[in-house]
Amino acid sequence: MSKRPAGLFITGTNTEVGKTYVTALIARDLVRAGRRVGVYKPAASGCRKVDGRLVSDDAVAVWEAAGRPGRLQDVCPQCFAAPLAPHLAAAAEGKRLDEELLVSGIEAWQENFDVILVEGAGGLMSPLGRRLYVATLAQRFGFPLIVVVPNALGMINQTLQTVIAAECFGRIYGGNNLSVAGVVLNTPTAVSDDATLARDATADISRGSNRQELSAHCGPPILAELGWQSDRFDSDVDWLSLAR
Secondary structure, three states: OOOOOEEEEEEEOOOOOOHHHHHHHHHHHHHHOOOOEEEEOOOEOOOEEEOOEEEOHHHHHHHHHOOOOOOHHHHOOOEOOOOOOHHHHHHHOOOOOOHHHHHHHHHHHOOOOOEEEEEOOOOOOOEOOOOOEHHHHHHHHOOOEEEEEEOOOOHHHHHHHHHHHHHHHHHHHOOOOOOEEEEEEEOOOOOOOHHHHHHOOOOOHHHHOHHHHHHHHOOOOEEEEEOOOOOOOOOOOOHHHHOO
16 A cells, blocks of 8 residues: 555444544644544444445444545545345345455545554454454554443453454464554443442442443553543543654
8 A cells, every 4th residue: 555644543342332433533633633534434334324335324424523634525435224234234235345445545645644543343353354353453453442431340251352352463363463552441332420320230330440440450551531521531632742
């Protein structure tokens, strides 16, 4: 591929952990800092039809956050309707996921941008074909990973598994291992107040200790935390310095 701007690859410990929300906030931070931001989502499923064309709401969100650079269709060139992994969603429509386009589609963002943000689909090891994974794309692009983690029970195990998978990926599947720039902790649902927590035995009280415990066990740093529906990170992060 041609020489491109530096970039970050935003992945998560699973699907529905807030990758799009985090990607959009990173884009906004960079735009506020005067940076020209390209955004790319190689493929998306669960898309809706608008004027006879499938559109990814995730792609729209990050595109708008970045100031609507380029063309929306270049943000996510492969959109599918079924809420399945992209290659399965494509098959459900009688199509095939274009594996070459997954990689070459980023070329639309190689000029006139300071940084490219790529948002993966699902988790790092989510399959995109027979021997193709989200991690494979991250490896091909060479961008450091930002791992989005839900502040919920079980997140420590999920995060460590994702980090270990990144660091061992090249050894198992060939090529280079993946670099993890850091972790963003995201609050996926509203947090009950103390009185409610005291009454509700099913409340997730792990939220109070998850960050401290993760810091003690996770090699890559916790870069920032997001409260429920917060429009800013709890700390300033120099995202451009993390990009490569």
